[in-house]
Amino acid sequence: MAIKTEPITINLGPQHPSTHGVFRLRVTFDGEEILDVEPVFGYLHRGTEKLAESRSYVQVVTLTDRLDYVASMSNNLAYVRAVEKLAGIEVPERAMYLRVIAAELQRIASHMMATGFLLNDMGAFATPLMYCFRERERILDMFEMLCGARITLSYMRPGGVFQDAPDDFWAALDTFLADEPGYIGELESLITGNEVVLARTRGVGVLSDEQAVADSVTGPMLRAAGVKWDIRKADPYEVYDRLDFDVPIGASGDTFDRYLVRIQEMRESLRIIRQCVERIPEGPVRPDLPYNLRPPEGDAYAAVEGPKGELGFYLVSDRSIAPYRCKIRAPSFINLTPLKKMVVGWKMSDLIVIFGSIDVVLGEVDR
Amino acid sequence: MTRALDGRDVARRINEAHAGAAVASNDTDVWVEIGSLTDVAGFLRDTPGLDFATLTSVTAVDYVEHFELVYHLLSMRRNHSVVVKTRLFGRDEPAAPSLVEWWPGADLQEREIWDLMGIRFESHPNLKRILLWEGYPGHPLRKDYLG
Numbered sequence: 001m002a003i004k005t006e007p008i009t010i011n012l013g014p015q016h017p018s019t020h021g022v023f024r025l026r027v028t029f030d031g032e033e034i035l036d037v038e039p040v041f042g043y044l045h046r047g048t049e050k051l052a053e054s055r056s057y058v059q060v061v062t063l064t065d066r067l068d069y070v071a072s073m074s075n076n077l078a079y080v081r082a083v084e085k086l087a088g089i090e091v092p093e094r095a096m097y098l099r100v101i102a103a104e105l106q107r108i109a110s111h112m113m114a115t116g117f118l119l120n121d122m123g124a125f126a127t128p129l130m131y132c133f134r135e136r137e138r139i140l141d142m143f144e145m146l147c148g149a150r151i152t153l154s155y156m157r158p159g160g161v162f163q164d165a166p167d168d169f170w171a172a173l174d175t176f177l178a179d180e181p182g183y184i185g186e187l188e189s190l191i192t193g194n195e196v197v198l199a200r201t202r203g204v205g206v207l208s209d210e211q212a213v214a215d216s217v218t219g220p221m222l223r224a225a226g227v228k229w230d231i232r233k234a235d236p237y238e239v240y241d242r243l244d245f246d247v248p249i250g251a252s253g254d255t256f257d258r259y260l261v262r263i264q265e266m267r268e269s270l271r272i273i274r275q276c277v278e279r280i281p282e283g284p285v286r287p288d289l290p291y292n293l294r295p296p297e298g299d300a301y302a303a304v305e306g307p308k309g310e311l312g313f314y315l316v317s318d319r320s321i322a323p324y325r326c327k328i329r330a331p332s333f334i335n336l337t338p339l340k341k342m343v344v345g346w347k348m349s350d351l352i353v354i355f356g357s358i359d360v361v362l363g364e365v366d367r
Numbered sequence: 368m369t370r371a372l373d374g375r376d377v378a379r380r381i382n383e384a385h386a387g388a389a390v391a392s393n394d395t396d397v398w399v400e401i402g403s404l405t406d407v408a409g410f411l412r413d414t415p416g417l418d419f420a421t422l423t424s425v426t427a428v429d430y431v432e433h434f435e436l437v438y439h440l441l442s443m444r445r446n447h448s449v450v451v452k453t454r455l456f457g458r459d460e461p462a463a464p465s466l467v468e469w470w471p472g473a474d475l476q477e478r479e480i481w482d483l484m485g486i487r488f489e490s491h492p493n494l495k496r497i498l499l500w501e502g503y504p505g506h507p508l509r510k511d512y513l514g
Contacts, residue, residue: 042498049483050507213420213443216472229443235369301424301439301450314437316428325508327426329439337475366498 007035012351014043020117021362025351032347037340041333044366052326057083057158057293060326065152068332068364070113073106073143074306076156081237082302082313083158087295092287095160096238097280101173102146102155103304104269104276108180109139110307111220111262114359118259119191121356122200128190135183138176145169158293160286173277180270188263201256205342205354208253215337219309220261221358225253231305243275255357262359292321301329308332308359328367332360370447371395377449380417384410396450401463404453408469411440411449418442419449422470425477427484429510434461434486455486458511465491483508 013024022043028036048067052060064075077099084091091099116132140150145168147155155162191197207217212225222229230247232240248264250257295317303312309331316325335358343351378392381399388403399407411419419440428435438451455461465488466473477488478497485506488494496503505512 042500045498047507214471216422216424216470216476227443231369234443234446299428299437303423310423312424312439314424314426314439325426325428327424327428327437329424329426333475333479334472337472 005030014040020356020360021365023360023362023365025355027348027351029348034343034346034348034351037343037351039336039339042366044362046367048367049326049328052323054322056291056321057087057295057323058291060323061154061156062152065154066363067328067330067367068110068306068308068311068361069151070361071106071110071307072151072153073102073155074110074304074311076153077103077238078302078304078306078311079313080156080158081304082300082315083293083295085302086298086300086315086317087158087293089159089289090287091160091238092284093239093281094164094283095285097276098161098165098285099156100238100240100243101273101276101280102143102161104272105139105142107269107307108266109136110359111266112136114262114307114356115187115191115259118353118356118359119197121352122197128187131187131190135180138172142169142172142176145172157286159289160284162286164285170277173273177270177274177277181267184263184266184270192260192263197259198256200350200353201259201357202254203252204255204350205346205357206252206254207338207342211338211341212253216334217309217338218331219306219335220258220265221309221335223247224250224257224261226250231303231310235303237302237304239276240272242279243272245272255354258357258359294319294321299325303329306331308361308364309335328364330364330367332362332364333367336360336365368446369441370445372447372449374449377411377417380414381407381410384414396452398452398454401453401455405464405466405469407451408466411451412469416445418444420444422466422472422476423448425466425473425480427480427486427508429484429508431510432456434484436463436480436486438466458509460487461485462487462489464489465494467491482506485509 007028007030009028014022024040026038048063064079065072067075112132116129119128144150207225209225209227212222228249245268248261250261299316301314303310312329314327315323318324343354374392374397378389378397381389385406389399391398419442421441423439423441425438434455436453441448480486482496
């Protein structure tokens with residue numbers, strides 16, 4: 001005789017450690033199996049786009065720090081590139097190299113967080129996460145040398161960067177570049193062949209390449225699905241066209257591939273930084289610009305390959321000192337589009353791991 | 368480099384397939400008639416050589432006398448992009464057709480536009496507010512919104 005069961009709806013979050021911030025999911029289960037999931041957004045909505053309309057172009061840089069707050073450098077870069085495109089500002093060569101170094105360090109820091117928290121979500125509570133945080137901490141120390149801040153950096157300005165890197169930064173960067181490959185190898189040896197990790201991630205939460213492309217998914221999540229698309233290669237900005245690096249892709253688009261692509265991207269980032277250190281020329285890092293910019297009337301969209309995916313800013317100018325409209329194309333937000341397709345049919349514990357592998361930051365989802 | 372297609376060329380091709388759909392264009396953008404938006408979406412996505420399989424971003428701008436919807440389209444296969452815009456007049460009940468059927472990636476973004484800009488997307492599968500709660504007064508990104 002069959003047992004009569006009924007679906008049950010459970011509220012996950014908004015205060016829950018595995019939601020990586022204030023995110024809420026209404027999940028409907030049949031026993032342990034997920035039938036439906038409805039994400040509820042907005043707990044961290046601060047109206048960034050509206051706030052930007054009443055701040056000058058330079059002041060908006062500080063707002064971008066608070067979007068994806070574990071990757072402020074990338075946010076700064078995407079925004080200032082949009083302003084430069086809108087206003088037609090030339091960037092000195094040294095500043096472009098400094099920006100690429102900063103953005104790639106930020107990518108490593110962000111991927112460290114993603115990897116550490118993914119293990120946290122799998123139940124390896126806190127210990128592996130702290131290994132990742134140890135390395136991220138060294139990057140934050142270097143950011144502190146660059147601009148005096150560790151999280152809300154505001155290092156970049158329309159036209160360049162806030163200041164040139166001090167001598168102690170270059171010394172710290174050399175040590176970091178020497179140590180880090182060994183460290184990433186050590187981290188990988190703990191995880192990649194680990195039986196528990198493989199059992200929990202292989203074939204779990206598969207996102208196909210077609211689905212990823214149709215759902216506007218970008219970043220490591222898209223590449224894990226086997227699509228070789230990276231804005232640094234496809235539409236090179238700053239000095240990426242002069243640098244030699246590979247774009248790692250996954251084979252099956254499962255949770256394991258999303259993890260592995262991030263590990264490989266960290267290695268590529270180190271390669272990029274090494275080339276930048278060798279080639280960076282002397283020179284100014286910021287042109288002399290008026291504090292209040294008044295770009296010509298019109299609009300501009302500029303995007304960078306952030307750690308989470310395509311981070312773009314769409315700016316409209318009406319010749320005043322503040323943007324008329326500042327739209328943020330946030331990868332964390334749009335990458336959640338296929339969430340339901342990825343988790344239906346899996347179990348509660350898989351939901352946590354699949355969600356963790358998408359790597360969202362709620363500051364950017366809710367803006 | 369991602370090639371930004373010339374809006375005038377794209378407008379000409381759209382008008383060859385759907386006469387009168389593209390109403391204006393310049394070197395970067397194409398403006399289409401709101402009534403033809405779904406035809407144009409299907410045309411841009413499915414025409415060989417265009418292959419715009421991805422909707423990178425969709426947003427709205429309030430120009431007070433009208434709203435403008437801005438679609439950034441991308442073809443990863445051909446590495447080219449185009450910007451499609453459409454205008455909506457009237458502030459009371461502006462509505463546009465939903466493009467979720469053509470590009471599922473529009474789902475959350477169209478909900479965000481409804482929430483913050485107050486533009487309805489007809490036939491959207493789940494048009495609810497997303498960042499603010501149901502019952503929130505007004506749509507904050509409109510220029511006449513007073514917090």
